[in-house]
Amino acid sequence: MKITHHLDDATLMSCAAGSQPEPMAAVVASHLSVCPSCLSGLRGFERVGEVLFDGLETVGLDRPAPIVAMRAGEQDGETLVRANTDAKRTEVPAPLRHLIGDDLDSIHWKRLAPGLWHYPLPLSANTKGDLRLIKVGPGTAMPDHGHGGSELTYVLRGSYTDKLGTFRAGDVADLGDDVEHQPIADPIEGCICLIASDSKAKFKGWVARMMQPLVGL
Amino acid sequence: MVQLTVGAAQSSRAPFAAMPKNMADLLQKVATSRDIDAFRKLFEAYGPRVKAYMMRQGADAAVAEDLAQETLLMVWRKAGLYSDEKGSATTWIFTIARNLRIDRLRREVAWQPLPENQDEEASDDPSPEELLSERQRRERVQAVLAELPPDQSEVVGLSYTQGLSHSEIAERLGLPLGTVKSRMRLAYQKIREAVDDMQ
Numbered sequence: 002m003k004i005t006h007h008l009d010d011a012t013l014m015s016c017a018a019g020s021q022p023e024p025m026a027a028v029v030a031s032h033l034s035v036c037p038s039c040l041s042g043l044r045g046f047e048r049v050g051e052v053l054f055d056g057l058e059t060v061g062l063d064r065p066a067p068i069v070a071m072r073a074g075e076q077d078g079e080t081l082v083r084a085n086t087d088a089k090r091t092e093v094p095a096p097l098r099h100l101i102g103d104d105l106d107s108i109h110w111k112r113l114a115p116g117l118w119h120y121p122l123p124l125s126a127n128t129k130g131d132l133r134l135i136k137v138g139p140g141t142a143m144p145d146h147g148h149g150g151s152e153l154t155y156v157l158r159g160s161y162t163d164k165l166g167t168f169r170a171g172d173v174a175d176l177g178d179d180v181e182h183q184p185i186a187d188p189i190e191g192c193i194c195l196i197a198s199d200s201k202a203k204f205k206g207w208v209a210r211m212m213q214p215l216v217g218l
Numbered sequence: 219m220v221q222l223t224v225g226a227a228q229s230s231r232a233p234f235a236a237m238p239k240n241m242a243d244l245l246q247k248v249a250t251s252r253d254i255d256a257f258r259k260l261f262e263a264y265g266p267r268v269k270a271y272m273m274r275q276g277a278d279a280a281v282a283e284d285l286a287q288e289t290l291l292m293v294w295r296k297a298g299l300y301s302d303e304k305g306s307a308t309t310w311i312f313t314i315a316r317n318l319r320i321d322r323l324r325r326e327v328a329w330q331p332l333p334e335n336q337d338e339e340a341s342d343d344p345s346p347e348e349l350l351s352e353r354q355r356r357e358r359v360q361a362v363l364a365e366l367p368p369d370q371s372e373v374v375g376l377s378y379t380q381g382l383s384h385s386e387i388a389e390r391l392g393l394p395l396g397t398v399k400s401r402m403r404l405a406y407q408k409i410r411e412a413v414d415d416m417q
Contacts, residue, residue, distance in 0.1 A: 010406050011384065011399035018378040019316040022385070023324070044305065049409060050316070051309040052359050053378045059266035060273060063283050066261040068254065071294045125324070150395060151384060178395050199385050 006165075006172035008032060008039050010046075012153070017046030023124050024132035024197035028153040030096035031195060032173040092157050092170065097195070101134065105158055105193055108134065116141035116186075130199045137161065137186035137193075150199045152176055159190035168194075241307035242300075249297035261290050264308075268315045275319055275381045285322060289315045306352060319381075358412040370405040373398055 008016075008029060015021045016029050033040050093103045100122055101108060110118035116138030124132055134157075137143065143161075154174040160167050163182040168174055176182075186192040241263065247256035268289045272282035292314050300310050366374065376382045376390065384402075388395045 009399065009403070011402040014374070014402045014406060015377055015384060018381065019320050020377050020381045020383050022383045025383075026320075044309075045410065045413070046406070047305075047309055047313060048356060048359055049363070049374070049406070050378050051306065051312045052356060052363060053375075054267065054271055054312045054315075055308055056360075057267055057270040057274065057379075060270040060279070060282070062265045062269055062286060064287060066258055066265075067287055067291050070291055071254075071257070177399065199383075 002035055002171040003169070004036050004038070004171045006168055006174060007036065008042075008173055009175040009177075010042075012175050013039065013043050013046050014049075017043055017050050022130050022197075022199055023128045024130040025151065025153050025199070027096065027100070027122070027132055028155045028173065028195055028197040031094040031155045032171070034094040034096055035171045036173075094155075094157075110136055117143075130197065132195070132197050135192075135194055135196055137184075137191050139186060139191040140188040141191070142183060142185045150178055152196065152198045154197075155195045157193045157195060159192040160187045161185060161192045161194070162187075242302040245293075245297055245300050245307050245310075246302070248294060249300060257294055260293060260307075264293070264311050265290055268311070271312075271315055272319060272323075274379050275323065277319075277323060281323075285315075285318060288322075289318050292318065306356070355413050358415075359409055362409045362412045366405055366408070370401045373401045374405050377402065 012021075012025070012029060016026070016033075021029060033043065091103050092105055093101060101120070108120050110120055112118050118136040120134040120136075122132045122134065124130065152174075153176075154168070156168050156170050156172050156174075158170055160169040161184040162168070163184040165174070165176075165180075165182065168184075184192075241260070244256040244260050247253040248260065265286050269279075269282045269286035272285045273279065277285060289311070293311055296314070300307065363371070363374070372391070373387055376387045382390065384395055384398050387393075388398045391398070
C-alpha cells in the first residue's frame, strides 16, 4: 500500500492527547493502522504528552496497590500476547473490523442517489458529528462542497481525485474548513471511503444537492 | 489562560524524566520476575500522577482514584509488552492512562485503543544513538514548551491536559477552527525543530 496523503500535525496532536471527537478518532485509527510514517510521527506528539503528564501536580492515592487483583490477574498476564502485527491486511483496517466486519461487499448499503450509497456507523449517544461509509460509483462526481468544520476521509477501496490530487486506499484527506473541492471517483473501481465530520448537517447538505430531486434525507 | 506545567527541576516533585532508566528497570523487573516490590515503586511514582491526569480531564476524585488503580493494574499485567527500545516508561504509562480514560470516561462506540508503543514496525526501532539521546530530547521538548508564546501554549494545554477537541478549543477561546489548528502546528514545528536539531 503506497500512501501519499497523510494526517495534519494538528490532528496528530489531538490524537496523541486523546482529545479527538469520536468519529474523527475512527478515521485516524484506520489510517494509523496502515501508515508507519504517521504512527512514527505520533510518537513525537506523545513525547509532548509525556512531558506535560510528567509535570502535573500529583494527587495522592487513597488506596494501596491492588495486590489481590494483581494476583488474580496472573493468568490474564500469561495469556496476553503481543498485538498482532501481521494481521492480514484486508481492505478493512483493523480498527474498523468490530464496526463493519471485514468484507466491504457484504455491507448493507443504502442507496442515496444514482451512483451513491452510504452506511452510517453508530456513535455514542451524546456524540456530536457523523461517521459513515460512502460508496461512490465509477466516474461519479460528488457535488462541489466546502467544509464548515473538520472533515476526515479515509479511502478503503478504489480512489477519488480532486484538485488536491488522487486519494487511494490507505490515504487520508485531512481537510481544513477552507477547502472547497469536487471529488470524482475512479472511472473503473469507484471509491469506498469512511468519512468523519463534526456535524451531521454538513453531510446532509452535500448529499441533498446530489440527490435532488429525490426525496430528502 | 491555561498554564503548561512542565516538570521543572526547581519543583519539589521529582519528574520521572530525570530517572527514565530507573523506571524502565523497574518495569523490566515486573515483566521478567513479577517483582511486587518493583511494582510498588512504580505504583507510588505513577499512581498519583495518573490520578491527577484523570482529574484534570474531568473525572471526580473517586473516579480518578479508580482509573489510576486500574491503569497501574494494567501496567502490572502488560509489563511484558513494554520494551525500552520503544520509548520511555513514562510515555508508555501515559498512553495506557490516556487509552483507559477514553475507554472509561467517554465510552465511545467507534473508539479503538491506539497502539501503546509495543507493536510498531521493526524499522521504527530507534538506533542506539537515538536511545542515548532520548533524555536530551525530552529536555528539549520541555524547554520549548516552557517558552511557547501564550497563545500556542494555551491550545496545547487545552488539548493535552483538558482533553478538548479542536472545535471545543475554538469555541472556548472564540477563535476560528483554522486558527486553533495553525497554533498547534506552529507549536509543534518549534518542538520538531529543536528535536531534529540534535541529530
